[in-house]
Amino acid sequence: MSTAAWIGSLAAIISVASFTPQAWKIIKERHTQGLSAFTYVLTCVGFTLWISYGVLRGDWAIIVPNSICLLLAAFILLLILLPEQKTEQVARAVDPASDA
Template identity: 50%
Template sequence: IAGACAAVCSMVSFVPQAWRIVKTRETSSISPVMYGFNVTGFALWSAYGLGLGEWPLIVTNSICLVLSAFILMMTLLPKQKKDAVANSVDPS
């Protein structure tokens, strides 16, 4: 139960930041170096889970990888491309 709750918290923790970026297109306060390490860590955890055949590790870390990679990508994109991505995610 503790592991499942930890997995859910880990996955959900990136959603508010990703959604805020989509709504505001503001990423100046986000550290690309930190998110670069985050993305690398989640990729390695996913690979480790694949090596072990442990689906909880694979699923949890893959979802975190996608969300953190989205945040990193939005941090690195120029404004025009950032706007285009955000508009495709939330056209309102």
């Protein structure tokens, strides 16, 4: 594997991993206080553009991780925009064992 491929793979893994703790924290704590909806809107737009760029280039190494990141960021954005009671319902559906 080339150096560029290693760096790209590492970047993809770290990018995907960076959103997982935030999503899990929301599920565990059942709230999104302090999170910026605007930040997550921009993040989703950015990932959508990266996916488009990857499609235009035919580069799956760009498409796949950015698609996963878009799903995680969109999930977080949805939970930010939902009323608190709905956020709790979604979190409970994902992880019923962590009722706080």
